[in-house]
Amino acid sequence: MKITDVKATTVTVPLEAPLRHANGCHWGRFVRTIVEVETDEGITGLGEMGGGGESAEAVFRAMKTYLVGRDPARIEEMRFLIANPTASLYNNRTQILAALEFACLDILGQNWGVPVSEILGGRLQERVPFASYLFFRYPHPKNGAGEVRTIEQLVAHARELKERYGFTSHKLKGGVFRPEYELECYRAIAAELNGDRFRFDPNAVWSTEQAIWFGQAIEDLRNDYLEDPVFGLAGMRRTREKVRMPLATNTVVVSFEQLAANVLETAVDVILLDTTFWGGIRQCVKAAGVCETFGLGVAVHSSGELGIQLATMLHLGAVIPNLSFAADAHYHHLVDDIIEGGKFNYENGAIKVPTAPGLGVKLNREKLNEYGELYKRLGSYPYDQDPLRPGWTPLVPNNRWGDPADSRTPEVPF
Ligand SMILES: [Mg+2]
Numbered sequence: 001m002k003i004t005d006v007k008a009t010t011v012t013v014p015l016e017a018p019l020r021h022a023n024g025c026h027w028g029r030f031v032r033t034i035v036e037v038e039t040d041e042g043i044t045g046l047g048e049m050g051g052g053g054e055s056a057e058a059v060f061r062a063m064k065t066y067l068v069g070r071d072p073a074r075i076e077e078m079r080f081l082i083a084n085p086t087a088s089l090y091n092n093r094t095q096i097l098a099a100l101e102f103a104c105l106d107i108l109g110q111n112w113g114v115p116v117s118e119i120l121g122g123r124l125q126e127r128v129p130f131a132s133y134l135f136f137r138y139p140h141p142k143n144g145a146g147e148v149r150t151i152e153q154l155v156a157h158a159r160e161l162k163e164r165y166g167f168t169s170h171k172l173k174g175g176v177f178r179p180e181y182e183l184e185c186y187r188a189i190a191a192e193l194n195g196d197r198f199r200f201d202p203n204a205v206w207s208t209e210q211a212i213w214f215g216q217a218i219e220d221l222r223n224d225y226l227e228d229p230v231f232g233l234a235g236m237r238r239t240r241e242k243v244r245m246p247l248a249t250n251t252v253v254v255s256f257e258q259l260a261a262n263v264l265e266t267a268v269d270v271i272l273l274d275t276t277f278w279g280g281i282r283q284c285v286k287a288a289g290v291c292e293t294f295g296l297g298v299a300v301h302s303s304g305e306l307g308i309q310l311a312t313m314l315h316l317g318a319v320i321p322n323l324s325f326a327a328d329a330h331y332h333h334l335v336d337d338i339i340e341g342g343k344f345n346y347e348n349g350a351i352k353v354p355t356a357p358g359l360g361v362k363l364n365r366e367k368l369n370e371y372g373e374l375y376k377r378l379g380s381y382p383y384d385q386d387p388l389r390p391g392w393t394p395l396v397p398n399n400r401w402g403d404p405a406d407s408r409t410p411e412v413p414f
Contacts, residue, residue: 014335048306098279122319151184172198195222252268
């Protein structure tokens with residue numbers, strides 16, 4: 001079988017409300033680029049990448065000259081073709097490689113009549129459990145709904161997500177307001193959902209001293225882990241010496257070099273594997289093997305996915321023996337998807353791993369066109385800016401916090 005074409009379409013899919021994070025905001029929607037790799041046997045594989053627009057579409061078009069005529073089964077060779085480690089000093093294509101790897105695995109699975117999880121070693125579980133992903137949210141720019149700013153709103157939101165989807169593990173995305181306020185928020189959720197498990201992620205914007213203070217202040221709770229309280233392996237290592245709970249990261253261990261450094265001088269206990277950041281599902285499976293060898297924990301990270309990427313996370317979660325935590329997904333904040341059959345369903349806080357050949361998802365062309373048109377109308381948004389704080393530049397460590405008393409609604413094009 002040979003690859004005959006590579007196509008890319010950028011889409012934007014609405015969220016229930018704008019999601020605030022330490023470095024900015026998702027302005028009420030996600031922008032994703034959907035990749036289609038076509039073959040001479042009529043099988044098309046699907047991939048997905050964050051962000052996009054003309055530049056992402058052009059990058060994937062440029063990959064055609066590398067890939068046309070190649071066998072999609074040569075995935076390990078493709079890693080060097082697209083993202084050779086020294087060539088990557090000039091053109092970092094890790095995320096491009098990931099989207100192409102998803103598509104090639106999808107092609108192979110369809111060709112061989114097996115789900116991707118079987119190519120990766122076989123499913124160890126049929127369902128992957130997810131944590132609720134709690135964000136501080138601005139009100140929806142059109143209808144004013146969905147705000148999460150006060151402690152009361154946050155607790156009600158957590159309760160609603162638990163009732164609607166069945167989550168028993170809860171992640172709060174912080175780093176938006178000063179840590180004292182966010183500590184109150186986190187403890188309030190833990191009190192409301194007593195008996196469940198919790199994790200906190202301020203996206204590495206605290207000083208080491210703040211990280212230690214916060215970590216010690218939550219030691220009595222049922223924490224899965226404290227995620228990226230501070231930026232850098234050294235700061236994580238200093239925090240880990242003083243805080244009695246696992247530390248997790250999706251920022252300072254996202255490559256094998258960094259994983260090796262963390263094994264030699266451990267700073268992080270739990271590695272959050274992201275099928276995009278690591279350059280594909282197979283790279284994540286390999287990294288999980290290293291973690292298994294050295295007794296490190298793993299979980300599945302979410303970088304803001306539609307159904308194609310969610311499928312990669314499900315196949316990954318299904319085949320890792322040392323997955324000891326619920327996975328993360330932004331997915332439940334989305335109002336729609338571009339796959340056939342609509343959004344994946346949660347059952348008791350988990351999502352069923354697709355069993356159809358390949359990734360197990362198909363494009364809904366109508367939805368792809370609809371959200372492709374929406375992208376053309378709205379364009380991209382600055383993920384690392386806050387619509388209500390123009391000119392704001394968060395530092396690391398940060399001290400330029402949002403104001404929990406500020407109840408304005410952002411005027412975001414929609
Ligand atoms: Mg994180």
